[in-house]
Amino acid sequence: xxxxxxxxxxxxxxxxxxxxxxxxxxxxxxxxxxxxxxxxxxxxxxxxxxxxxxxxxxxxxxxxxxxxxxxxxxxxxxxxxxxxxxxxxxxxxxxxxxxxxxxxxxxxxxxxxxxxxxxxxxxxxxxxxxxxxxxxxxxxxxxxxxxxxxxxxxxxxxxxxxxxxxxxxxxxxxxxxxxxxxxxxxxxxxxxxxxxxxxxxxxxxxxxxxxxxxxxxxxxxxxxxxxxxxxxxxxxxxxxxxxxxxxxxxxxxxxxxxxxxxxxxxxxxxxxxxxxxxxxxxxxxxxxxxxxxxxxxxxxxxxxxxxxxxxxxxxxxxxxxxxxxxxxxxxxxxxxxxxxxxxxxxxxxxxxxxxxxxxxxxxxxxxxxxxxxxxxxxxxxxxxxxxxxxxxxxxxxxxxxxxxxxxxxxxxxxxxxxxxxxxxxxxxxxxxxxxxxxxxxxxxxxxxxxxxxxxxxxxxxxxxxxxxxxxxxxxxxxxxxxxxxxxxxxxxxxxxxxxxxxxxxxxxxxxxxxxxxxxxxxxxxxxxxxxxxxxxxxxxxxxxxxxxxxxxxxxxxxxxxxxxxxxxxxxxxxxxxxxxxxxxxxxxxxxxxxxxxxxxxxxxxxxxxxxxxxxxxxxxxxxxxxxxxxxxxxxxxxxxxxxxxxxxxxxxxxxxxxxxxxxxxxxxxxxx
Numbered sequence: 001x002x003x004x005x006x007x008x009x010x011x012x013x014x015x016x017x018x019x020x021x022x023x024x025x026x027x028x029x030x031x032x033x034x035x036x037x038x039x040x041x042x043x044x045x046x047x048x049x050x051x052x053x054x055x056x057x058x059x060x061x062x063x064x065x066x067x068x069x070x071x072x073x074x075x076x077x078x079x080x081x082x083x084x085x086x087x088x089x090x091x092x093x094x095x096x097x098x099x100x101x102x103x104x105x106x107x108x109x110x111x112x113x114x115x116x117x118x119x120x121x122x123x124x125x126x127x128x129x130x131x132x133x134x135x136x137x138x139x140x141x142x143x144x145x146x147x148x149x150x151x152x153x154x155x156x157x158x159x160x161x162x163x164x165x166x167x168x169x170x171x172x173x174x175x176x177x178x179x180x181x182x183x184x185x186x187x188x189x190x191x192x193x194x195x196x197x198x199x200x201x202x203x204x205x206x207x208x209x210x211x212x213x214x215x216x217x218x219x220x221x222x223x224x225x226x227x228x229x230x231x232x233x234x235x236x237x238x239x240x241x242x243x244x245x246x247x248x249x250x251x252x253x254x255x256x257x258x259x260x261x262x263x264x265x266x267x268x269x270x271x272x273x274x275x276x277x278x279x280x281x282x283x284x285x286x287x288x289x290x291x292x293x294x295x296x297x298x299x300x301x302x303x304x305x306x307x308x309x310x311x312x313x314x315x316x317x318x319x320x321x322x323x324x325x326x327x328x329x330x331x332x333x334x335x336x337x338x339x340x341x342x343x344x345x346x347x348x349x350x351x352x353x354x355x356x357x358x359x360x361x362x363x364x365x366x367x368x369x370x371x372x373x374x375x376x377x378x379x380x381x382x383x384x385x386x387x388x389x390x391x392x393x394x395x396x397x398x399x400x401x402x403x404x405x406x407x408x409x410x411x412x413x414x415x416x417x418x419x420x421x422x423x424x425x426x427x428x429x430x431x432x433x434x435x436x437x438x439x440x441x442x443x444x445x446x447x448x449x450x451x452x453x454x455x456x457x458x459x460x461x462x463x464x465x466x467x468x469x470x471x472x473x474x475x476x477x478x479x480x481x482x483x484x485x486x487x488x489x490x491x492x493x494x495x496x497x498x499x500x501x502x503x504x505x506x507x508x509x510x511x512x513x514x515x516x517x518x519x520x521x522x523x524x525x526x527x528x529x530x531x532x533x534x535x536x537x538x539x540x541x542x543x544x545x546x547x548x549x550x551x552x553x554x555x556x557x558x559x560x561x562x563x564x565x566x567x568x569x570x571x572x573x574x575x576x577x578x579x580x581x582x583x584x585x586x587x588x589x590x591x592x593x594x595x596x597x598x599x600x601x602x603x604x605x606x607x608x609x610x611x612x613x614x615x616x617x618x619x620x621x622x623x624x625x626x627x628x629x630x631x632x633x634x635x636x637x638x639x640x641x642x643x644x645x646x647x648x649x650x651x652x653x654x655x656x657x658x659x660x661x662x663x664x665x666x667x668x669x670x671x672x
Contacts, residue, residue, distance in 0.1 A: 135175035180641035197264035197605040207632035221608040225590035236636035247280035304614035346381040366620035369409040427477035435492035482577040567599035
């Protein structure tokens with residue numbers, strides 16, 4: 001339409017709606033118009049008409065193809081009576097596109113005008129930025145790459161931002177790999193600058209298709225004395241990856257990250273792991289390392305896994321009784337009439353329990369414990385239920401077995417909850433719990449009942465294998481807790497070993513002194529500039545012409561006897577720190593680093609050792625770690641990229657320990 005003869009009117013007040021950036025208000029006679037600057041179409045410009053019709057026009061105006069309509073949609077969605085917060089993920093043209101913009105909060109106040117909007121970004125839509133944001137969202141929340149092919153997703157995106165070109169999942173996969181490459185470089189740089197040592201957790205995964213995977217997680221305490229961990233590799237193992245080659249796979253991953261010289265300890269999730277694997281890795285790593293002479297501190301096994309293994313022994317031994325109890329509970333819960341009759345019998349026999357009978361999920365042993373616990377409390381009611389199938393009836397002896405094994409399971413649940421529920425699981429928390437299990441196993445072996453004593457003996461034999469590998473590492477970590485020092489070792493070893501306790505205590509004392517002396521040598525070499533750059537390790541030379549390899553140790557030992565008291569001696573001689581619930585061991589060592597400069601180096605590495613590798617959501621599962629079908633169907637490189645990058649991005653967020661609700665498709669699924 002022709003508007004040349006129409007004069008632009010002066011605005012009596014500021015036009016606050018964003019739509020007026022795209023319209024010019026003009027007056028013809030006594031009528032106000034809003035003329036679109038893109039297509040010159042006239043619409044009502046009266047103040048009584050509002051701006052909704054102008055916004056709707058702009059959404060349809062094809063000549064606005066270079067403008068972002070999200071601002072208009074944001075204003076349309078806003079509720080007058082609500083205060084909303086949204087994540088600002090806008091792209092600043094002055095910032096490089098590949099840099100991730102950390103979300104901030106923008107708040108809409110209640111008293112804002114309904115049609116008023118904030119400028120959430122630049123006025124131009126950025127396809128590349130949006131594509132990377134979509135890839136980042138898929139990584140963070142575990143969504144399938146194929147979601148971009150879903151009709152519902154395409155409709156949602158087109159209505160939200162018509163200018164966004166939904167890319168195929170193959171293109172999105174490339175975007176994910178691009179993000180992985182940049183985030184990996186950040187992690188690499190961070191690990192290379194780390195002053196302390198790195199502990200590696202080695203975990204085995206499987207899939208519903210019976211594929212096997214190796215997950216490597218680096219655990220460490222950073223320069224701010226914060227406990228950290230990063231998944232560094234998620235390797236797909238094919239049929240050629242036998243146990244003999246597993247050490248080579250691990251070493252290749254360590255060398256790719258350039259952290260093999262920073263390795264302090266390795267934690268395997270299974271006590272049955274072939275010792276040759278660890279031996280081969282030790283042989284390939286520098287020999288002149290601060291570790292115990294027999295290498296015990298380098299080879300750790302997951303505490304939660306050994307407890308789970310003991311539980312499986314108990315459940316398997318009691319399987320016949322458990323099946324009877326499961327059948328009895330299922331019968332009682334089969335109808336309301338039977339349940340009502342059962343409740344009456346319970347009242348008549350004097351049972352006052354407020355708990356209800358529950359059926360277990362066989363692969364979740366904590367649910368089996370809950371079923372046994374309630375069934376034992378209702379023992380007399382089951383015995384007086386006349387309609388119960390005689391084949392499901394338990395003898396008095398079987399009820400006693402069920403009661404005892406329930407007590408065993410209760411102890412294991414309490415301890416695993418301590419391990420998996422701790423937000424800062426430093427290595428010092430494990431020693432007292434494991435010692436308590438050791439003491440209980442000794443007592444259970446003394447049972448006069450042959451069934452219970454033989455079960456306890458089997459469990460203790462498995463536990464002893466774990467204890468022989470890990471007791472020294474556990475004890476050293478406990479000694480480095482200023483609330484306990486050597487006193488806790490003396491307390492528990494006297495109960496465990498009795499008359500031979502002093503010999504065992506001396507072994508621990510010698511072990512921690514040997515480790516400290518190695519760190520003292522490292523400190524001397526660092527001061528002299530002969531240590532390996534970027535680490536606290538002495539450089540290891542394979543040069544056969546070096547005839548003075550042992551001179552550093554000799555010099556340190558002879559000089560130490562003439563010098564002042566060492567960090568370790570000073571630490572052990574001073575009184576223990578008072579126990580309290582608010583104690584933070586990492587903060588204590590951070591504050592006391594100037595007082596114990598060498599011992600604090602050792603404490604940082606020891607306390608960062610992962611003594612257990614089971615996450616809270618999978619702590620009670622009997623089937624192990626199983627990858628979901630969505631992830632297992634990906635290529636090996638893409639699978640590793642998505643799993644590692646998700647871990648890294650969450651660690652950068654304000655919530656580094658996301659709950660399972662953050663993920664649409666969890667990595668862990670329970671097999672049927």
